[in-house]
Structure formats: structure tokens, C-alpha cells
Amino acid sequence: MKILVLGAGAWGTALSVSAAARHDLTLWARDPQQARDLRADRENRRYLPGIALPARITVREGSHLASLAQGHDLVVIATPMAGLRGLLTELTGVSMPVTWLCKGFEAGGQPPRGLLGHEIQAEVAPGLDAGALSGPSFALEVARGQPTALVAASPQAAVRDALVAAFHSASLRVYANDDWVGVEVGGAVKNVLAIATGLCDGLGLGLNARAALITRGLAEITRLGLALGARAETFMGLSGLGDLVLTATGDLSRNRQVGLQLAQGRTLAQAVQSLGHVAEGVYCARTVVQRAAGLGVDMPIARAVVALLDGALTPQAAVADLMGREARAER
Helix, strand or coil, X not given: CEEEEECCXXXXXXXXXXXXXXXXXXXXXXXXXXXXXXXXXXXXXXXXXXXXXXXXXXXXXXXXXXXXXXXXCEEEECCCHHHHHHHHHHCCCCCCCEEECCCCCCCCCCCCCCCCHHHHHHHHCCCCCEEEEECCCCHHHHHCCCCEEEEEECCCHHHHHHHHHHXXXXXXXXXXXXXXXXXXXXXXXXXXXXXXXXXXXXXXXXXHHHHHHHHHHHHHHHHHHHHCCCCHHHHHXXXXXXXXXHHHHCCCCHHHHHHHHHHCCCCHHHHHHHHCCCCHHHHHHHHHHHHHHHCCCCCHHHHHHHHHXXXXXXXXXXXXXXXXXXXXXXX
């Protein structure tokens, strides 16, 4: 296969490195200087230092992405959520499958609507054969060839098959799932909950508290997903429980790092600046809560994260607020 990856951050680079053992890759960088550096160094020193780019990866830059896509069998959008709408608009009319790696609800808009990736695609490029590739995965481990499992989500079997053919390998298992609503909800909301878990661990609240946050966080993900039309069993899979556990407990998680740093008394601006990468949970937390409120879905942990990020609650007060809720049945 010939695969075009749009976005030369950590995840786009890592997936390209993984797939280059079997396919020819074009890795597109928005920034011309970054593209020149990638070609010269054969390494993404900013986002994935220490990982060599295989010879089968060609680095490109420039506009006219629909023209660049011609001659490829698959296009992968590997930008943050904020870039998805623009790139899908540019790709309207291409004939090959298009998938995205970003996880989140689209922030902004008047009024803010909090759209998932498949909802954005339905708005701006409804004719595309499209899907999402998600699941518990740190870019560095994928690039190193460490065992990882992902989910290829699309209502179209041909798209799911294309993603499996592109990325399934000895080190990267790709499972197919037609419930892309559930897969996208799980991938988006776990980022918000990882901030809460990082806060919990940063405050030294213990493993009992961490287990409770992850479990009740999964309940929040499931409630929102069901309200949006997802299937409950999706949230017990890789893009639900799996992605939540990884992002909430793994120290490579940027969202977890935000919570840890807030617990240490740093401001949100200081925490985000120190990462050097986008932490999607910071940008979509409010949108998640707004979307849930519009559907009548109760998400107390996500609400507490928003209040914490806004400075309306201190870390200690956020914990007290959650623990002070009235007793209720688990289900």
C-alpha cells in the first residue's frame, strides 16, 4: 500500500515508522522548516527523538493536499482535533479511504457544539469513505515496536479492512469495530478523566482513590456514549477501558501529566507549556461537559476537572467536592 500521513507530530511519525516495514509512506508536515529538518536528520527530534525514519518514508510539505493524496491508497490525518475540520474540507472528493487519529470533541463555535470526528466529517465531507483509528497507544512504544492493540472504527467494512491491511503487524494488532461513535467517545473523554487521575496521584490520595476514579470515570464515558448512540460493550474494549487505563496511569500520558503538575501547585499555563505537545483533555473538557449537559447526562468527574482548569476549584477542593456528593446506587 501507499499511505499518506498528514501531520508529523509524535503519533503521525510513530505510526509511519511502524507501517514503513511493509508499506511506502508519505509523511506530510505543515511547517516547511520541520519538513526540511526531517529530511536532513531522518529523525523527528522535536516530537520523537531517538527514532530513525525508515528509508520508505518520504517527507513532503506544501498545500494542495487533495492532489498530494492522489496515488495513495489511504490517507491518515494525524493532527490535533483542532486541525481535523480544515483537513477534511481540503480532502473532500478524494476517492481513497480517509481516517483520523485525533481523539476529542471539537471545541469552539458559536454556540459550541462539541462535535466528534465522525460528526465533523458528516458536515464538511459527507462523501468520504472515512474512519477513526484509536485505542490505548503511546507513540513512543509504537515507534519502538512494542506490542500494541488498536481499533479500526468505521461503519464501512472497506475502510475497516483498509486500516487493518495498513497497520496490522507482528507488533501492532488492529481490531475492527463498526461502532465508531463509541470508539470516538471513549478516546475523547478518557483524556479529561486522565487529568483527574493525575491530580489524584499527585496529591498522594492512594491506589484506592485511583481505582475509584477510573471505575467511575468509565461509568461517565459509558453514559455519554449511550446517549450519543454508542453500544455499551464498546466501552469494555480497547477504546474504552483500555484507553482509559493507559492514559490515566501511564506517565507518558500528557493529560495525566497536567493533573500531576496541577497537584504540585503549578498553574494550568505552566503545566501546558512544560509539555511541548497538545494535551487534548485541556482543550475539550468544557466541551465534553457542555455536550453532556445538553443530553441530560451527569458527569461529575468531568465537571470537577473543568472547574479545576478554570481555577474555580483548588485541587483539594475538587477532591472534596467529589467525595462530598450524596450516596447513591452504583447503577
